[in-house]
Amino acid sequence: MPNQVSVKKSSGESQHFSEEKLYHSLRNAGASEETVQSVIFEIRKDLYEGITTRSIYRRAFQLLRRKVHATAGRYSLKNAIMELGPTGYPFETYIGELLKRLGYETLTSQIIQGRCVSHEVDVVAWNRAIKLMIECKYHNIPGKVCSVQVPLYIQSRFIDVRSTWETLPENRGLNFTGWVVTNTRFSDDAATYGRCAGLHLVGWDYPRHGSLKELIETTSLFPVTAISGLNMKQKQMLIDHRIVLCSELVKDLKVLEMLRLSARDLRNVTAEIYELSGIVS
Numbered sequence: 001m002p003n004q005v006s007v008k009k010s011s012g013e014s015q016h017f018s019e020e021k022l023y024h025s026l027r028n029a030g031a032s033e034e035t036v037q038s039v040i041f042e043i044r045k046d047l048y049e050g051i052t053t054r055s056i057y058r059r060a061f062q063l064l065r066r067k068v069h070a071t072a073g074r075y076s077l078k079n080a081i082m083e084l085g086p087t088g089y090p091f092e093t094y095i096g097e098l099l100k101r102l103g104y105e106t107l108t109s110q111i112i113q114g115r116c117v118s119h120e121v122d123v124v125a126w127n128r129a130i131k132l133m134i135e136c137k138y139h140n141i142p143g144k145v146c147s148v149q150v151p152l153y154i155q156s157r158f159i160d161v162r163s164t165w166e167t168l169p170e171n172r173g174l175n176f177t178g179w180v181v182t183n184t185r186f187s188d189d190a191a192t193y194g195r196c197a198g199l200h201l202v203g204w205d206y207p208r209h210g211s212l213k214e215l216i217e218t219t220s221l222f223p224v225t226a227i228s229g230l231n232m233k234q235k236q237m238l239i240d241h242r243i244v245l246c247s248e249l250v251k252d253l254k255v256l257e258m259l260r261l262s263a264r265d266l267r268n269v270t271a272e273i274y275e276l277s278g279i280v281s
Contacts, residue, residue: 008050019044112161148192
């Protein structure tokens with residue numbers, strides 16, 4: 001039986017293959033029932049004891065891409081976020097834009113004076129009720145985990161910044177919260193500390209409601225690295241020009257000219273960009 005095959009996760013742990021998890025991940029990516037069943041049928045043929053989850057993902061992505069480019073882009077979302085690197089700058093920009101989509105005003109890469117020392121803050125976000133100090137922890141290697149030392153450190157910085165924020169007239173009536181956002185996951189101790197200290201942690205699939213994956217999917221804010229019709233070199237060209245979001249390309253499709261795509265590829269990529277952005281072209 002396929003579900004009795006052991007698969008190896010990126011963390012090195014082993015677990016039984018779950019056809020149900022694969023089914024839901026494909027459906028969540030927007031694949032039709034027919035497409036999902038077709039992909040699962042092919043994946044069953046490739047299973048063997050000790051196969052890596054990455055190998056399963058790659059095969060499923062290849063199969064999806066043959067059918068629907070934008071669906072493949074959604075399915076490869078976690079990998080797309082990891083391709084934003086190697087530096088953390090695009091991820092910080094991306095998180096700032098994500099908070100904007102959620103109704104906040106934002107500033108990135110800010111130097112904030114605390115009561116004791118100044119701090120370099122990745123993202124500051126605020127609305128009429130709350131002000132957030134957000135630290136982004138980006139990893140471009142699967143299996144990386146944010147240990148408890150990360151929220152411990154960020155909480156101490158947040159307390160110092162909050163001490164100053166509370167004294168500023170423009171912040172009168174606002175509540176303050178510290179966030180840590182990562183594209184991977186938190187250790188159990190890190191999650192426990194975050195809950196205890198009142199520090200809001202957002203990981204790839206944490207918390208159950210409001211995870212990074214869920215926030216991206218509900219806002220349709222996909223990075224350019226999710227475009228399955230582009231190779232890594234072309235994606236990096238866009239990032240080098242400070243273009244991180246598919247929605248930015250929708251506003252100025254002429255930018256794609258620098259990628260030197262064929263007429264056919266340009267049509268396909270443009271259609272995929274619109275679909276990833278939730279726009280009917």
